[in-house]
Amino acid sequence: MVISDETVGIESGGERLHVRCIFEDSRGNLWIGNNGLGVLLYDGQTVSNFTRKHGLSIREKGPTGSLGRIFSIAEDAAGNIWFGTRDNGAWRFNGKSLTNFTLADGLTSSMVSTIYRDKRDVLWFGLSDGSVCRFNGETFDRIY
Numbered sequence: 001m002v003i004s005d006e007t008v009g010i011e012s013g014g015e016r017l018h019v020r021c022i023f024e025d026s027r028g029n030l031w032i033g034n035n036g037l038g039v040l041l042y043d044g045q046t047v048s049n050f051t052r053k054h055g056l057s058i059r060e061k062g063p064t065g066s067l068g069r070i071f072s073i074a075e076d077a078a079g080n081i082w083f084g085t086r087d088n089g090a091w092r093f094n095g096k097s098l099t100n101f102t103l104a105d106g107l108t109s110s111m112v113s114t115i116y117r118d119k120r121d122v123l124w125f126g127l128s129d130g131s132v133c134r135f136n137g138e139t140f141d142r143i144y
């Protein structure tokens with residue numbers, strides 16, 4: 001797979017990718033979480049910058065929130081793709097639009113290091129403050 005500066009939208013040539021996670025969804029797409037360029041999506045033929053395509057900032061905090069520093073990716077039972085960021089909590093993509101979940105929704109930190117889907121289809125979120133939260137369908141419950 002060749003990733004060109006044009007494809008991913010790198011602003012200055014020669015910038016390196018800082019991949020933090022790679023996730024294959026149920027449809028066979030590869031989601032690549034990058035620390036600085038956002039989410040890259042590989043559909044088996046083309047790599048695109050998902051973050052830029054959806055008009056989100058790759059900077060730490062933009063006017064619409066940032067999806068630039070991705071540390072974890074998962075898929076829930078309904079096929080939604082979840083992203084854990086360094087600076088802006090968790091994001092859920094339902095195939096059409098993105099929803100951002102933050103401290104106001106029960107997360108205990110803005111940095112989501114890991115997302116795990118268990119065998120009962122419950123999503124668990126590991127946060128940088130050492131806590132573990134579970135998504136209850138609307139908000140997050142701190143478990144630890």
